[in-house]
Amino acid sequence: MDHFLYKDGVLHAEDVSIPEIAAAVGTPFYVYSTATLTRHFALFQEALDGLPHLVCFAIKSNSNLAVLKTLGDLGAGMDVVSGGEYLRAKAAGVPGERIVFSGVGKTREEIHLALTGGIRQFNVESEPEMRVISAVASELGLEAPIALRVNPDVDAKTHEKIATGKSENKFGIPIAKARAAYAEAASLPGIKVVGVDVHIGSQLTDLEPFGAAFLKVRELTQQLRADGHNIIRLDLGGGLGIPYTRSNEAPPLPLDYGAVIKRTVGDLGCEIEIEPGRLISGNAGILVTSVIYLKEGEGRDFLIVDAAMNDLVRPSMYGAHHDIVPVVEPAPGTEARPYDVVGPVCETGDTFAKGRMITPLGADDLVAFRSAGAYGAVMASEYNSRPLIPEVMVNGDQFAVIRRRPSFEEMLARDTIPEWL
Template sequence: MSTFEYRDGIIHAEDVPVTELADKYGTPLYVYSRNHFRAQYNSLKDAMADVSPLICYSVKANPNASVVRTFIEEGAGLDIVSGGELYRGLAAGADPSKIVFAGVGKTREEIEYALKQQILFFTVESEPEAIRISECAQKLGVTGRIAFRVNPDVDPKTHEYTTTGKKENKFGMDVARVEKACSVAASLPNLELAGLHMHIGSQILTVEPFAEAVTKVSNFCSRMKTTYPSFKYLDIGGGVGIKYEPGQRPVDLPAFADAVVPPLKKLGLSVVMEPGRFLAGNGGVMVCRVQYVKENEVKKFIISDGAMNDLLRPSLYGSYHEIVAVKECAGSAQADLVGPICESGDFFAQGRELPTVEEGDLLMLKSAGAYGFAMASTYNSRPRPAEVMVDGSQTVLVRERETWEDLVRGEKS
């Protein structure tokens, strides 16, 4: 099944022409393909079948209720980083016993909420956090399960903002500190040491960093497993990269599995994974409409109704999103695709060969299913876009476009 491909000169989302969606729901518009999400989940599940991991979809990538529910229905658990994500996940029907809770700054309120729901475990970033979870668990008369987050000091060779497993990053602790923290945690009341967690970064395109990280923690895990009978899980995080640019090679799943499955199998721990981008990234696009085309002595600018508040990645990380005309057009020329926001950083592409479009034409930014709408804001008082889920020839508006009234809700003058 093809997703976001031309059919008779018009891009279709599964079986639905994107022109129809833009006319019906307006632009800028996020469009998702449910069958792409399903296919990604099942390809990972199949590749890793030998260790049957619990695949916890990383809600931060795309928290839309319909997206989250799609993965839950396939059998996924959830990786969450806030009380808000827990709330969303439960509302979407998640089984709390398949939820893992990460993040360096969990509040008491968030911890108590998660303890009451009896989530699978917290991934814990420091000793003080373990102490806090123990205190909250005592207060509620329950047991909190934890997995310390190890920082294995591996360079994932990705963007510096999404590198999380090197010494200089704020995340996790080195192996020696984790070992000490485990013995402290073992002596704390109402706490159970469930295993170990790591997440070395995002959009990782090679297999080696994952293999290196698993190898680095293997001996340690074996020791912990013998010392603490409750130590049952190794959570290897997310980070599996996808194709954004033409010609870019995404992580080769069989090679990934070949590298990590044998050492994981040998360890004999239950494996947890936390993919976000891999599951959602190429299952979504953002569609915008050209408002103006303007040229000066040095440049041509295509000004769209979509902006950095709708899709931040190009401005934040300098990320590449492939841009195509929704109605196939012959010509192309070098131009910047920009939005209406009052910042020179408000661009989707700079100096790129782009389709020759004019006012009213539709452009589509590919690979916007992860960290797209999730990072949208109302900067410049622009209501956030609508989101539509396509499943074959069915479409459902899964988030209404915000209105000007939404913008001022809760404010007082």
């Protein structure tokens, strides 16, 4: 469920009409719903009710400070994968004890930053990384809490570019080598083993892979405890998918996901950490764009909009689907037509949809791409020297620009021409 609904024939974000925002900031822009973010976070809290737990929002899905503060104020932890994301979490007011640092390539500088600024734990991806964390922590006279990320070799049954739990993926330590890695961790100075981490992929629409992975984590936890390790936390990652279409085939609910966790590892006495991103932010945001031209092609019509692949790269990168709807609700009985929805970037890949059935539109009409709150603005670029687009947040009948569109002068000022030119 989200809070983007038609009211009196016009699409609204909560109680604010989309045309009102468009008039204020221009198109294209992203808009996020506070009510949807709040509701989706609450669903995960409810799903883990009865277990000691921390829901850590995956910042990589949406890193805007207003989004992070909204969730942090609700008690969310943060899952970060870079020094920049760590600083964003801190800037949003989230304390270090609620920040988990993941990612396969942590640098000495990032490890130093997190240790001195405060960190709940590092999710360690390899033995060499573990040794560097030990060295940095020892130099600082600190102790680094860690969980080793194990790769359970479980097929997440998702897109190959976002699967992370199979043996050929770059993530984690093979689960067969985990006990040896934990033995080394226990011998290193500046290291405190606190848990086990696993994450098998993103946009999962089937609970079976989760169950298979969590049972492997259960078995490993029991073995590690028998080896003398004090395993007090299980970080089970994120990955639960969202409905990108308005079909009847919806992914499992957080409550179902929570039931799998309780059934597989709920009796181990561990604090449970999860790292949802997409399911919290995905349907909490839309991308709003304007039609520039309607172009009649050979056997097909092109709807050319002012958003492009640099603003929303998911369709080009993953072949991802986003529902595309007119902001002004079509009159009952209006017949839809097939359009290729494309942007103005000089790439054939700048295509959002092919043959998509949409009611007829014309120049300057507003169009919304649903389910764009995750991996939208965070993956945007200035390709073709197109400015990053505004982000807007709505709260009831209020809205605010939470990232403005930079001017061309600001973009050009970042470049420096050397003296010899």
